[in-house]
Amino acid sequence: MKLTCSALQRRQILVFVVGWIAYAATYCLRKPLGVIKTDLETDLNISKSQLGWLDTALLLPYAVMQMLLGPVGDKLGPRKTFGVCMILSGISMASFGYWSNFYMFCLLLFLNGTAQAQCWPNVMKTLGLWFSDNVRNTIFGMFGTCAFAGGIIGTAIAVFLQTTYGWRSVFFIPSVLLICLGIIVLLCFHQPDELNIDVPGKAATSASSSSTKSELTWFQLWKIPMLAEVAVAVFCLKAVRYCMYMWLPMYLLNSLKYSKTEAGMFSTTFEIGGVVGSAVIGFVLDRLFKGRSLYGTCLCTGLSGVSLLLFMLTGNWGMMFNCLFLFLAGAFNCGPDTILGGSIPAELGEMDGRNAAAATVGLVNGFGSVGTFLEGPIIGIIATAYGWSGMFYFMIILSFIGCVAVFRASVIKSRLPRPIPDEEPLKVPLV
Template identity: 20%
Template sequence: MSSTEITATTSGIRLPGYRWLVLLAAWLSFTLTSIDRSTWGPASVFVGDSLAVPIASLGAFATAYYIGYVVSNALSGFAADAFGGRIVLTISLLGAGVAMFMFGSATSPVVGIAIQAVVGFFAGADYSAGIRLITSWFRPREQGLAMGIFTTATSLGTAVANLVVPALITQSGWQTSYHVFGAISVVVAIALFFTVRPGPLLEERALNREAGKKPEFGSLARNRNLILTCLAGLCAFWGLYGFVTWSNALMIKGHSIDPETAGLVVAIFAISAILAKPAIGFVTDRFFKGARKGPTIVLLGLFGLILLLFGTLETSIAFIIAAPFLGIAAYGWSPLLVSLVPRLVRSSVTGAASGLANAVWQLGSVFAPMAVGAVFAATGSFNAAFITLAVGPFLGAIVMLFVREKVPGAASTITTKKEAE
């Protein structure tokens, strides 16, 4: 069946473009949970003032969020495979929205930290649910563009939060920002529940279940290519989120760049990523026959090199010029790895594999900020901090060399147990 002939079978109506509506739904959910996560950055100082939390202790809120987020990614993929992407996507966005609204009404640090963990737990579930839905509606050779569009959500969420939240705080206080985005998330979650329908791979899985075939979750732990891809993504996230976390402070402290200019550099970095992700996905689909491994290695290598170059810069103009190139390399690999994971496993466990992979990748965003902070504190060197960041993508490129990729044909995918393991 051609992808343009896929129908929303639960309603019996032929909808040739329905897969794009599914992609839009997954993207919108991912964007909203990314906004939910990014709201903390511009609101954190005001939350600290309101709840009498010292600046040094504000990190506990972010830590609580990421603990919930990583745990959720590790578990939610199994739920997506068991109950379908629509159910998990709805619960994820609905739960995150309710928790966001509750956080906007928090009156004590302990309660606020606990609610942040809940926000992270629900927000983390929409990733694997979105991947499950997209891979059930788009053929492997088309998934580069689809995943490129899907993963723009993280960059867009950061940009929207940093543009909107400060204005909301100025007008109505930090609580309003959480109430507004929490309410929007709840409304969209309800709308998605009645809009999204399962794709043909979910139907195929249901038929397999009826025939007595169970998803082989144990095969994930034996899948060498999946494990290597998880490690490569962890290394890539080391460089990416290490930069996102520390770039402003490093430019301000290391080269006396004013905060507004530092923020502009990071904004340009994020905006370039929004444009780069779908473009890179489309190019690899169209001109590289859907290959992911080679382009990923090239982009990770460039990412490492540009980080090294960035560490040698000293002026505002230089940082601004380098920012879009760094953004393209820093984020360009993400749609490739995201679309590679489902290709490495059997279709019945794509949700579980995607969730576990993202959980491992997120560990890079946990460890890198601590490592970079330690290096900068010990040396006071801007360049040393960026050398530390560059180690991640370089190692990721090396690890990817050992991944064996099966480039699909027009409708092919991994179908045998031997290939999936």
């Protein structure tokens, strides 16, 4: 069924807005853990070591289950998988505040991480099916702002609930919110083929594969050309980003002699750069790197390493230089993440009729998320042995490794006998 331009635009806006709000809301059940750690330590006598294990209980299944359960969305459908997983995430954390047992906390966080693992791959799969191929990077880049905005919103809600009602309340209201949004997703987040709608500007393989079942195994997914290189790049980007999230305030406080308030507030400059970078990079890739998006993301990944190097070298030059290079580091690090972790693996998963977009996105992001819980002990060892400069050199090296991985993927793409659809811009009027 072909819709008028205005009717299709309304449907696209609905899918984009529902997906953006729903995925941003998942952070309302991730961020509170960091907010209430002090309360758990003082009220329940949970040790710092155990608090670290709570992080692992959430992040480890989130990473592993993305890789192992990615094909679920391709077999059951992204709308059902995304909606049900949001509801399960809300149910798992609704009773968190009623418990005082460390092992029960671990169990609930494990269930939450497992449920949320399937949210990003399936929202990416649906989003990719609704928009024409030659605006794919723009849409994915704009959509990626939900992850960074959701983190800020999730922290703000948790702080408000903690200070107003106490730490035991911080998960209940967000859990109810996620359950309600999960129901809305089930009602509104349809694929085009579920509504028998044809989206103009979609490659034939991508459009037709959405109604078939994916039969690829986990090992077969790894053999898809470029996928392993993209996964390595996402691993490096996420590891660097979480290093900055977890260690930047301490660096500003101890090394650059910021006050506690200044360190906390100024550290958000990196996240602000991430929001801007995510929103802008897709537009830039579609306009300046049409058909060569991997080269564009390779350049951005390399520039993130350069920005970190300049931030380290100019650390004593004052707040203005600190702000500039932190902003650029955040923009060039977070900007490519949505493209490498969403647009490109989704495209690879739908090529040649594979219908494995959710599986490939899950595989790439799951592998990348391994870096989020490995960075803590690694950075701790490096900072202890080599100081703050060692930490920054480690992040710079990781950034350039990611750059090399993306460059290798771009070389592989150039040698493929069959071109990826975005190499030949479609002339169909875009919606």
